[in-house]
Amino acid sequence: MATGFFDGLEPVRFVGADAREPYGYRFYDKDRVVLGKRLEDHLRLAVCYWHSFCWPGTDPFGGETFQRAWMAAGDPMAQARLKADVAFEMFDLLGLPFFTFHDRDIAPEGATLAESNANVNAIADVFEGKMADSGTRLLWGTANLFSNRRYMAGAATNPDPEVFAYAAAQVKTALDVTHRLGGANYVLWGGREGYETLLNTDLKRELDQLGRFLALVVEYKHRIGFTGTILIEPKPQEPTKHQYDFDVATVYGFLKAYGLEAEVKVNIEQGHAILAGHSFEHELALAHALGIFGSVDMNRNDYQSGWDTDQFAMNVPELALAYREILKGGGFTTGGTNFDAKLRRQSLDAVDLIQAHVGSADAIARGLLAAAAMIEDGRLQATADARYAGWDRPENAAILSGERSLEDLAERVSRDRLEPQPVSGRQEYLESLVNLFV
Amino acid sequence: MATGFFDGLEPVRFVGADAREPYGYRFYDKDRVVLGKRLEDHLRLAVCYWHSFCWPGTDPFGGETFQRAWMAAGDPMAQARLKADVAFEMFDLLGLPFFTFHDRDIAPEGATLAESNANVNAIADVFEGKMADSGTRLLWGTANLFSNRRYMAGAATNPDPEVFAYAAAQVKTALDVTHRLGGANYVLWGGREGYETLLNTDLKRELDQLGRFLALVVEYKHRIGFTGTILIEPKPQEPTKHQYDFDVATVYGFLKAYGLEAEVKVNIEQGHAILAGHSFEHELALAHALGIFGSVDMNRNDYQSGWDTDQFAMNVPELALAYREILKGGGFTTGGTNFDAKLRRQSLDAVDLIQAHVGSADAIARGLLAAAAMIEDGRLQATADARYAGWDRPENAAILSGERSLEDLAERVSRDRLEPQPVSGRQEYLESLVNLFV
Amino acid sequence: MATGFFDGLEPVRFVGADAREPYGYRFYDKDRVVLGKRLEDHLRLAVCYWHSFCWPGTDPFGGETFQRAWMAAGDPMAQARLKADVAFEMFDLLGLPFFTFHDRDIAPEGATLAESNANVNAIADVFEGKMADSGTRLLWGTANLFSNRRYMAGAATNPDPEVFAYAAAQVKTALDVTHRLGGANYVLWGGREGYETLLNTDLKRELDQLGRFLALVVEYKHRIGFTGTILIEPKPQEPTKHQYDFDVATVYGFLKAYGLEAEVKVNIEQGHAILAGHSFEHELALAHALGIFGSVDMNRNDYQSGWDTDQFAMNVPELALAYREILKGGGFTTGGTNFDAKLRRQSLDAVDLIQAHVGSADAIARGLLAAAAMIEDGRLQATADARYAGWDRPENAAILSGERSLEDLAERVSRDRLEPQPVSGRQEYLESLVNLFV
Amino acid sequence: MATGFFDGLEPVRFVGADAREPYGYRFYDKDRVVLGKRLEDHLRLAVCYWHSFCWPGTDPFGGETFQRAWMAAGDPMAQARLKADVAFEMFDLLGLPFFTFHDRDIAPEGATLAESNANVNAIADVFEGKMADSGTRLLWGTANLFSNRRYMAGAATNPDPEVFAYAAAQVKTALDVTHRLGGANYVLWGGREGYETLLNTDLKRELDQLGRFLALVVEYKHRIGFTGTILIEPKPQEPTKHQYDFDVATVYGFLKAYGLEAEVKVNIEQGHAILAGHSFEHELALAHALGIFGSVDMNRNDYQSGWDTDQFAMNVPELALAYREILKGGGFTTGGTNFDAKLRRQSLDAVDLIQAHVGSADAIARGLLAAAAMIEDGRLQATADARYAGWDRPENAAILSGERSLEDLAERVSRDRLEPQPVSGRQEYLESLVNLFV
Ligand SMILES: [Co+2]
Ligand SMILES: [Co+2]
Ligand SMILES: [Co+2]
Ligand SMILES: [Co+2]
Ligand SMILES: [Co+2]
Ligand SMILES: [Co+2]
Ligand SMILES: [Co+2]
Ligand SMILES: [Co+2]
Structure with missing residues (x-):
C-alpha cells in the first residue's frame, strides 16, 4: 500500500531526446549500449538517503522548510519505516539501480549504542525485503560519525580514546549491515576528522589515530569476507576548518604513509573538488593516475559560494569532461555515480524531488554519451598523445x-x-x- | 667603491623597542639569546635576489616602474656585475646573514646553454670574493625553469624530452654553483610543472617524468658531495592552472610515490599556503608531522587577492603562530627564513628597499620572540597535551x-x-x- | 537570585597590561581617556543575544553541543525568562555597556503573529526592569525575518505580498520595542532578501519591494519619534546565493536609487566584508567617504573558510587598522561595537563565554588605543596628505x-x-x- | 598584398551543425533570423586588438612566447602598420562585423603626448581606409591609462593633478579618434583607479576626482557630437588591490553620486563578474534592472584561478543563460559582444588565433539561439511571473x-x-x- 507521498506522479520513462517536457528521461536510455556496455551499467546511478529523505530544509540561518510526514513527532522507528517506504517508492518511480545511506539516516539513534545498532539492524531487515522486491541494490553504506556531539572533536581523531572506540563500534555495525545488504562499497567521510584550531591540536598524533582506524576497518573487512571496496571521500573543510582528507592527492599521501594504498580508494565529490580549489576532472584524472579511483558523489557546487552547496548536476559540458576522465581510466568497477545532491530548500514538493533526479540523471547521461563519442572519435586523445x-x-x-x-x-x-x-x-x-x- | 645606489642610507642597527622611527631594528637584536640560541641563528634571514634586484615593477597590466640602473640597456654581464655590487651593498647595510638566488637572476641567459652556464659561473666567481669579504652566506640556490618560452609546457614535465634534458643540464650547473658557494640547501620550484588543460595532458606520464627528474638531482647531489638539503617549494597554481607540487600534503604523497621522502624536504611559502586554501601554520605543522620540514619563504599574501602578492610580512600575531610551529618542530637545521617578498611596484626608492626588509625583519623577530615566550610559558602546550x-x-x-x-x-x-x-x-x-x- | 550558570566566575575587572592570565581586562580600562573620550564611550561595546544565548552549537553537519538549561524542553516563556536572567548576569559579569537582540532571540514565536508580539513585549517588560537595575543599554534591536519558513523566499522581497505585510507587521513590533527600550539604533539584515536562482526571480521588482519596505520603516520611525539610526547590515551571500545588500557600495547605490541615503546608514560586519572580497577597513573607509557609516558588527572571519565564521576578533594589528578608519571618520555617534561573534561549537563551558568576550574586548581595546596613538603621532596621515x-x-x-x-x-x-x-x-x-x- | 601571417588558412564559412571539424561556423549563421533579427545584429561580435595582436604571451612568471613579426625590434610605426594589416586580414578571414582597441594597442607611445597622439592619428588614417574596404566597424575605442608608469597610482584618481590632466588629454585624443572612426561606444576601464593600501589613500578625494573626470568626458562627448555610449567596465581588482569600479552595483552607486546615471552605462565582462563574486548573468540582470546595461566583454574566467584569465568562452549552457538576460532586457542597442579573450600562451600558431575565435563565436551563437528558444517557448518566464x-x-x-x-x-x-x-x-x-x- 502506497504512502501517498508521490500521489499523482507517474513512473519516469525514457521518452527520447525530442520530448519537450523535462519529466521523463530524454537521454537516460538505460539499455542503450555505448562502448560495449549498457548505459545503466556505465553510470551505476544511486539515490542517496540523507539529502532526499532526512534533510529537512534547514540552513545555518533557517529552520525546516520541507515538513515531511516522517519528520514529524512520533514513534521514531515507525517514522523510520515510513521513510523507508517512501524511499523505495521513489527508487521505483525513478527506476535507478542503486541507493546509498548512513546508519543514522535509516534509523534513529537510541539511548545506547546497542539500541542504535538494533535500530539499524531492524531497518536493514526492512530493506532486505524491499530490495528483493524491487531489485534496487546498495552502492554503499557508511556511518555518520559527525552529527552527534560526542564526535564534535573528531571520531578516529578525537583526543578521547573512548570516542575512538565508540566510532569503531559504530562502524563495525555499519559495515556489517552494508555487507549483509550486498553493498558494493563502504565509504568513510571524515567530516570531523580535522581541527578547528592548531592551538589545541596534535596533528601527528591525530594522523596516526586516523591511520590506525582505517587499518582496523580494512582488517575487519577481510575478516568478514566483505569484497566491496573501502572508499575515503575527500573534502577540504566544512564542517571542520581543516579536514585531513583534504583532496585526492592528500588522501593518497595518507594511504602511502600508513601502507593502505592497495586497500582503499577514493569517492570523489564534485563539490568537494571545487572547495579544494580543483576542477572535478582534475580529481578524477589524478585518482586514476595514482591508482585509487573508486566512485563519485555527483553534484555541483555553486562557483560563487564558499560552502558545500550539493546542487543537482545540470551542466552537460562539465559532466562530459568528468565522464571522459572516468571512461579513460576504465570506468567504474565497484563504484558508481551517487547523487549526493539535495533539493534547494525552497523546492518543497514531492514532484521537485522526482524532477531533480530526472533532470540530473538526464544531464549525466548526456555527459556520458558525449564522453563516449569523444573517445570513439579519437581526435582528442590522438592530439594529446602526439605531444x-x-x-x-x-x-x-x-x-x-x-x-x-x-x-x-x-x-x-x-x-x-x-x-x-x-x-x-x-x-x-x-x-x-x-x-x-x- | 660604492655604486651610489644607497647613497645617504646608514647601515641598519639595533635601536631597541622604544625607538620611534621604523628605520632601525627594534626587535631584531641578532645576538640576543632565546631558547638557548642567538636570534640570528634561529631566524637565518636571507635576502632574495629576484624580487629585490631583478623584478622591474611590472605587473600583468603595466610596465616597469623601478628603472634601476642595472636594468637599463647595456652590456648584460657588466650590468650583472653592477647588480651584484648593489646586492652586496644591501646585504651589508642590512647586516643579514644569508641570500638566495636563481641562476638567471644573477647572470644573463646566453645564446646557448654553454654560454648561459659560463655567465652563471663568472658571476659566481664574483660572489665568492664578495662572500669572503662580507661574511654573507648562501641559504640556497635554484634554477629558473619557468621564464624562458622553452619551458612554457613544463621543464621536467614537458612533453618534449629534449626540454627535460635541457632542464637537467641547467640544474646541474645551478647545483654545482650552489655547492661551490657553500649553499645550505638547493630548491626546486615547479612553476611550469603542471598543466593548463587536461585536454592535452597525460597526468601519469608527467608525474613519472617529475619523479625521475627529482631522483636525478638527488643522485647527483650525493655524487658531488653536496650536503645541503634538496627542497621542493609547493605552490598550487600560478603561473600554471594546476601545479603538481600543490601543497605540503601533495608533495609528501609525491615523494612517497617515488621513494624520495627521506631525501627531499619542503620550502614552505606563506603566500603559497594561502593560495592553496591553508593557513601558513597549517603547512608548517603538517611538514613537521610528516617529517619533511625544511625552510620557509617568508612573505604575506593579500587575503582578498587570488594571486601571489609576495608582500613583506608585517602581521606580528600571524608571524608568532608561524614561528611557534617552527620552534615546536625543533627550528631550522639547514633551512632558514628567506624574504620571498617584493616591494609594491609604487615603492620606487632605494630607501623603500631597505625599509621593507627592516620592517619585516623586525616583525619576524617579534614573532619569534613571542613564540619563544609562549613555549617557555608552557600553558598553550600543556592545555593541548592534556586533551x-x-x-x-x-x-x-x-x-x-x-x-x-x-x-x-x-x-x-x-x-x-x-x-x-x-x-x-x-x-x-x-x-x-x-x-x-x- | 542567581541562575547558577556562571557559578564560580568572578566579575571581570581591569587588571593592567602586565597581568599574565587572560581572565581580566588588560587593556579595556573603560575610564581611560584617549583623544578626549573615555574608552567605553569610544567603543560602545555590546553583547549580542543570539550567538551567546540562542545558538545551540549546531552547524550544517552537526547537532547541538551546548545544551544550555534554557534550551531544553519546557514552557517557552519560562525558558525565555531564564535566558534573560542568564544574559543580564553575563552583562553584569562583563561590565559592558550595551546589548543587542532580534525579536525571536528574546521570546518564542507564537501560534500567531499577535501571540509572538505579545511574547516579545512580555520579555521587553522584563528587560526594562533589568536595564534599570544594571544600567545596561540597548545598542540596537532587529527583527528576525529569515529563520521561519514563511521567509524562505524573502521577507520584503517575497513574491507573495502577504509575506511582505507579515514582515512589516513584525518589524513594527520590533521597532516599537526597540524604541521603548531606548535603543540607539534599529538594524535590518536581509539574509533572505536576495535569490537562489535568477531563473525564478524578477530582480527589478524585488528591489522595488525592498526600497518600499525600507521607506515604510523610515516613515514609521519618524512617526513614533524614534531618534535612533536605521541601519542596513550588508552581506554578500549566505544563507542566500546572492543578497541585495551585498556590500557598502551596493547599499549606497540602493539608498540613492530610493532616495533614502540621508535616512539610513550601514552596520558593517568584519566577516561580511571578507565574504564580499573586501578588507574590513575598506568597508569602513568607504562608508565614511559615502557618508553612511553607522555601526559595526565586530567579529573575524576565517580567511580560508568561505562561509560566515563569526569568530571573536583577536588580531590586534587588524583591529588597529579598523579603528583607525572609525576614528578618522569621527568615531561612533549612535553606533557602537557589537560582538557579532559566537563561541566555537566545541567551547562548551560558561567560562568560555566569558573568556571569549574578555579576550576580544581586550584585543579591541588594544586596537583602539593603537589607532588613537597613530592619530596622535600624525605621521601616517601627514604622509598620505602630502601625496x-x-x-x-x-x-x-x-x-x-x-x-x-x-x-x-x-x-x-x-x-x-x-x-x-x-x-x-x-x-x-x-x-x-x-x-x-x- | 597579404602579410603572409595567415598563409594557408581559408576564410571561415558557415558549415552547419553537422560538420565534424571545428574550423567553420556550425551555428554562427549570421543571416539567420531569430526573434525578428539577424544573428549578426543580435550578437554584434567584435575582435579585440590587444589580446589578439599586442599581448606577446607573457605572464607574471614568464616571457614572450608568441614572437609575432610585428613585435620584433624595428621602426615602431612600421610595425604598427604591419600589425594593422594582419588585424584586418583576420577580420576578413573571420567575417565578424566589429573590432575594438586601446589607443596604445594600435600605435606606439612617443616621446611626448603630442607625438603619441600623432601616432594614434596616423594609424587611425590607416584604419579609415581599411574599414571602408572591408566593412568592419568599430564597436568601441578606449585609452590605455594603466600600462605606463606615470599611471601607477591612478589616472583620474592620481594624487598628482598633472597625471589627471595628462590622462584627460590622452582620453580626448582617444575619443576624437573613436568618433572619427564611427565608434558605437567609448569605454573607460579603470585598472589603476583604486588603491594598493588605504594607508596612503584618501578614498573620498579620489572618488571625487573620478567623478569629475567622467563628467569631463561626458561633457566633451556632447560638445563634439559623439552619439555613441560612454561605458564603464567594472572590475573588482587586478592589477590594483581594490578598484573603484568594483562591479555593476558599485558603478551604479558611483554614477548616482555624481549625477551621471543617465549618461553612462556599463560594459560587463564575464571574467570580472566572476572575480567580483557574481555570476555573469547576475551582473547582466542587475544592469538591466538598474537601467545601465550597455555592452559585454565576452570571455571566461577559470573558476579555480583567482586572477583574470580571459579565456575564450566555450560553455554553451552558461552562454545561453547570459544571452537570455541580454535578450530579456531588450538586447544590445549601441553595445555588442566583444571578444575580450586571449589565446593561452602555449597556443602559438596563427591557426590557433582563428580557431579560438571560431570556436567561441560558435558557442556564443549556440548560446543566443538557445536563449531565443527559451524566450519563444515562454515557460521559464511564465513560471517566474506566476510567483x-x-x-x-x-x-x-x-x-x-x-x-x-x-x-x-x-x-x-x-x-x-x-x-x-x-x-x-x-x-x-x-x-x-x-x-x-x-
Ligand atoms: Co559526498
Ligand atoms: Co558535499
Ligand atoms: Co617562494
Ligand atoms: Co610567492
Ligand atoms: Co552581523
Ligand atoms: Co556574520
Ligand atoms: Co574587458
Ligand atoms: Co579580463
Whole structure:
C-alpha cells in the first residue's frame, strides 16, 4: 500500500531526446549500449538517503522548510519505516539501480549504542525485503560519525580514546549491515576528522589515530569476507576548518604513509573538488593516475559560494569532461555515480524531488554519451598523445628508465647543441573539438 | 667603491623597542639569546635576489616602474656585475646573514646553454670574493625553469624530452654553483610543472617524468658531495592552472610515490599556503608531522587577492603562530627564513628597499620572540597535551599499537557501556593566551 | 537570585597590561581617556543575544553541543525568562555597556503573529526592569525575518505580498520595542532578501519591494519619534546565493536609487566584508567617504573558510587598522561595537563565554588605543596628505570645481609639456610605521 | 598584398551543425533570423586588438612566447602598420562585423603626448581606409591609462593633478579618434583607479576626482557630437588591490553620486563578474534592472584561478543563460559582444588565433539561439511571473505605490489573520527546462 507521498506522479520513462517536457528521461536510455556496455551499467546511478529523505530544509540561518510526514513527532522507528517506504517508492518511480545511506539516516539513534545498532539492524531487515522486491541494490553504506556531539572533536581523531572506540563500534555495525545488504562499497567521510584550531591540536598524533582506524576497518573487512571496496571521500573543510582528507592527492599521501594504498580508494565529490580549489576532472584524472579511483558523489557546487552547496548536476559540458576522465581510466568497477545532491530548500514538493533526479540523471547521461563519442572519435586523445611521441625514442625512454644521469643529460645537451623549440598546445582547438560532442 | 645606489642610507642597527622611527631594528637584536640560541641563528634571514634586484615593477597590466640602473640597456654581464655590487651593498647595510638566488637572476641567459652556464659561473666567481669579504652566506640556490618560452609546457614535465634534458643540464650547473658557494640547501620550484588543460595532458606520464627528474638531482647531489638539503617549494597554481607540487600534503604523497621522502624536504611559502586554501601554520605543522620540514619563504599574501602578492610580512600575531610551529618542530637545521617578498611596484626608492626588509625583519623577530615566550610559558602546550592524556592509558595505547581489533573495541563499548562526553576545546581561551605574548 | 550558570566566575575587572592570565581586562580600562573620550564611550561595546544565548552549537553537519538549561524542553516563556536572567548576569559579569537582540532571540514565536508580539513585549517588560537595575543599554534591536519558513523566499522581497505585510507587521513590533527600550539604533539584515536562482526571480521588482519596505520603516520611525539610526547590515551571500545588500557600495547605490541615503546608514560586519572580497577597513573607509557609516558588527572571519565564521576578533594589528578608519571618520555617534561573534561549537563551558568576550574586548581595546596613538603621532596621515598637496594649487583646484574642460586640460599638457613623474607610495614604510603602535 | 601571417588558412564559412571539424561556423549563421533579427545584429561580435595582436604571451612568471613579426625590434610605426594589416586580414578571414582597441594597442607611445597622439592619428588614417574596404566597424575605442608608469597610482584618481590632466588629454585624443572612426561606444576601464593600501589613500578625494573626470568626458562627448555610449567596465581588482569600479552595483552607486546615471552605462565582462563574486548573468540582470546595461566583454574566467584569465568562452549552457538576460532586457542597442579573450600562451600558431575565435563565436551563437528558444517557448518566464501574481491585486499594488503605512500592514495581518504559506520555488524543474534548449 502506497504512502501517498508521490500521489499523482507517474513512473519516469525514457521518452527520447525530442520530448519537450523535462519529466521523463530524454537521454537516460538505460539499455542503450555505448562502448560495449549498457548505459545503466556505465553510470551505476544511486539515490542517496540523507539529502532526499532526512534533510529537512534547514540552513545555518533557517529552520525546516520541507515538513515531511516522517519528520514529524512520533514513534521514531515507525517514522523510520515510513521513510523507508517512501524511499523505495521513489527508487521505483525513478527506476535507478542503486541507493546509498548512513546508519543514522535509516534509523534513529537510541539511548545506547546497542539500541542504535538494533535500530539499524531492524531497518536493514526492512530493506532486505524491499530490495528483493524491487531489485534496487546498495552502492554503499557508511556511518555518520559527525552529527552527534560526542564526535564534535573528531571520531578516529578525537583526543578521547573512548570516542575512538565508540566510532569503531559504530562502524563495525555499519559495515556489517552494508555487507549483509550486498553493498558494493563502504565509504568513510571524515567530516570531523580535522581541527578547528592548531592551538589545541596534535596533528601527528591525530594522523596516526586516523591511520590506525582505517587499518582496523580494512582488517575487519577481510575478516568478514566483505569484497566491496573501502572508499575515503575527500573534502577540504566544512564542517571542520581543516579536514585531513583534504583532496585526492592528500588522501593518497595518507594511504602511502600508513601502507593502505592497495586497500582503499577514493569517492570523489564534485563539490568537494571545487572547495579544494580543483576542477572535478582534475580529481578524477589524478585518482586514476595514482591508482585509487573508486566512485563519485555527483553534484555541483555553486562557483560563487564558499560552502558545500550539493546542487543537482545540470551542466552537460562539465559532466562530459568528468565522464571522459572516468571512461579513460576504465570506468567504474565497484563504484558508481551517487547523487549526493539535495533539493534547494525552497523546492518543497514531492514532484521537485522526482524532477531533480530526472533532470540530473538526464544531464549525466548526456555527459556520458558525449564522453563516449569523444573517445570513439579519437581526435582528442590522438592530439594529446602526439605531444609525448618523443619519449618513445630509445634515447629518451632511457631517461625515464633510470639509465641516464644528470651528467649524461648535460653532456647530451652540449654535444647535440639541443635548443628545443616550443610547439602549440592547441588548447582552443581542443576545446572546440569538445564542443562538437556536447 | 660604492655604486651610489644607497647613497645617504646608514647601515641598519639595533635601536631597541622604544625607538620611534621604523628605520632601525627594534626587535631584531641578532645576538640576543632565546631558547638557548642567538636570534640570528634561529631566524637565518636571507635576502632574495629576484624580487629585490631583478623584478622591474611590472605587473600583468603595466610596465616597469623601478628603472634601476642595472636594468637599463647595456652590456648584460657588466650590468650583472653592477647588480651584484648593489646586492652586496644591501646585504651589508642590512647586516643579514644569508641570500638566495636563481641562476638567471644573477647572470644573463646566453645564446646557448654553454654560454648561459659560463655567465652563471663568472658571476659566481664574483660572489665568492664578495662572500669572503662580507661574511654573507648562501641559504640556497635554484634554477629558473619557468621564464624562458622553452619551458612554457613544463621543464621536467614537458612533453618534449629534449626540454627535460635541457632542464637537467641547467640544474646541474645551478647545483654545482650552489655547492661551490657553500649553499645550505638547493630548491626546486615547479612553476611550469603542471598543466593548463587536461585536454592535452597525460597526468601519469608527467608525474613519472617529475619523479625521475627529482631522483636525478638527488643522485647527483650525493655524487658531488653536496650536503645541503634538496627542497621542493609547493605552490598550487600560478603561473600554471594546476601545479603538481600543490601543497605540503601533495608533495609528501609525491615523494612517497617515488621513494624520495627521506631525501627531499619542503620550502614552505606563506603566500603559497594561502593560495592553496591553508593557513601558513597549517603547512608548517603538517611538514613537521610528516617529517619533511625544511625552510620557509617568508612573505604575506593579500587575503582578498587570488594571486601571489609576495608582500613583506608585517602581521606580528600571524608571524608568532608561524614561528611557534617552527620552534615546536625543533627550528631550522639547514633551512632558514628567506624574504620571498617584493616591494609594491609604487615603492620606487632605494630607501623603500631597505625599509621593507627592516620592517619585516623586525616583525619576524617579534614573532619569534613571542613564540619563544609562549613555549617557555608552557600553558598553550600543556592545555593541548592534556586533551590527549587518555591515550597514555595502557588500554588505549594498545589500540594505536595495533593490539586491538574492531571487534575488540565494539565489545569494550558494549561491556563498559561507554558513553564518552565531549569536553570544551577552549579555543577562545587559547587565543587569548596567545595575545598575552604578541 | 542567581541562575547558577556562571557559578564560580568572578566579575571581570581591569587588571593592567602586565597581568599574565587572560581572565581580566588588560587593556579595556573603560575610564581611560584617549583623544578626549573615555574608552567605553569610544567603543560602545555590546553583547549580542543570539550567538551567546540562542545558538545551540549546531552547524550544517552537526547537532547541538551546548545544551544550555534554557534550551531544553519546557514552557517557552519560562525558558525565555531564564535566558534573560542568564544574559543580564553575563552583562553584569562583563561590565559592558550595551546589548543587542532580534525579536525571536528574546521570546518564542507564537501560534500567531499577535501571540509572538505579545511574547516579545512580555520579555521587553522584563528587560526594562533589568536595564534599570544594571544600567545596561540597548545598542540596537532587529527583527528576525529569515529563520521561519514563511521567509524562505524573502521577507520584503517575497513574491507573495502577504509575506511582505507579515514582515512589516513584525518589524513594527520590533521597532516599537526597540524604541521603548531606548535603543540607539534599529538594524535590518536581509539574509533572505536576495535569490537562489535568477531563473525564478524578477530582480527589478524585488528591489522595488525592498526600497518600499525600507521607506515604510523610515516613515514609521519618524512617526513614533524614534531618534535612533536605521541601519542596513550588508552581506554578500549566505544563507542566500546572492543578497541585495551585498556590500557598502551596493547599499549606497540602493539608498540613492530610493532616495533614502540621508535616512539610513550601514552596520558593517568584519566577516561580511571578507565574504564580499573586501578588507574590513575598506568597508569602513568607504562608508565614511559615502557618508553612511553607522555601526559595526565586530567579529573575524576565517580567511580560508568561505562561509560566515563569526569568530571573536583577536588580531590586534587588524583591529588597529579598523579603528583607525572609525576614528578618522569621527568615531561612533549612535553606533557602537557589537560582538557579532559566537563561541566555537566545541567551547562548551560558561567560562568560555566569558573568556571569549574578555579576550576580544581586550584585543579591541588594544586596537583602539593603537589607532588613537597613530592619530596622535600624525605621521601616517601627514604622509598620505602630502601625496595630494598638488590639488591645493588653484590651477588644479579649478579642475575639481568644474572650471576646466577636457580641451583645457589637453591644451595645458601640450602648452606646459607636462610629463608627470611617479613618486614612491612608500607602502612598506607606512606598514612599518603602523607596527610602531601595535 | 597579404602579410603572409595567415598563409594557408581559408576564410571561415558557415558549415552547419553537422560538420565534424571545428574550423567553420556550425551555428554562427549570421543571416539567420531569430526573434525578428539577424544573428549578426543580435550578437554584434567584435575582435579585440590587444589580446589578439599586442599581448606577446607573457605572464607574471614568464616571457614572450608568441614572437609575432610585428613585435620584433624595428621602426615602431612600421610595425604598427604591419600589425594593422594582419588585424584586418583576420577580420576578413573571420567575417565578424566589429573590432575594438586601446589607443596604445594600435600605435606606439612617443616621446611626448603630442607625438603619441600623432601616432594614434596616423594609424587611425590607416584604419579609415581599411574599414571602408572591408566593412568592419568599430564597436568601441578606449585609452590605455594603466600600462605606463606615470599611471601607477591612478589616472583620474592620481594624487598628482598633472597625471589627471595628462590622462584627460590622452582620453580626448582617444575619443576624437573613436568618433572619427564611427565608434558605437567609448569605454573607460579603470585598472589603476583604486588603491594598493588605504594607508596612503584618501578614498573620498579620489572618488571625487573620478567623478569629475567622467563628467569631463561626458561633457566633451556632447560638445563634439559623439552619439555613441560612454561605458564603464567594472572590475573588482587586478592589477590594483581594490578598484573603484568594483562591479555593476558599485558603478551604479558611483554614477548616482555624481549625477551621471543617465549618461553612462556599463560594459560587463564575464571574467570580472566572476572575480567580483557574481555570476555573469547576475551582473547582466542587475544592469538591466538598474537601467545601465550597455555592452559585454565576452570571455571566461577559470573558476579555480583567482586572477583574470580571459579565456575564450566555450560553455554553451552558461552562454545561453547570459544571452537570455541580454535578450530579456531588450538586447544590445549601441553595445555588442566583444571578444575580450586571449589565446593561452602555449597556443602559438596563427591557426590557433582563428580557431579560438571560431570556436567561441560558435558557442556564443549556440548560446543566443538557445536563449531565443527559451524566450519563444515562454515557460521559464511564465513560471517566474506566476510567483509574483499576487502583487497585481489592488490591495497589494497599493503597498508598492506608497498608499500603505507600516501600521496599515500590521493591522491587515492582524485583521485578516494572515499566515502566508511558502510555495515551491521549483529551481530544479526550471534548470531541467533550460536543459531542453541547450
Ligand atoms: Co559526498
Ligand atoms: Co558535499
Ligand atoms: Co617562494
Ligand atoms: Co610567492
Ligand atoms: Co552581523
Ligand atoms: Co556574520
Ligand atoms: Co574587458
Ligand atoms: Co579580463
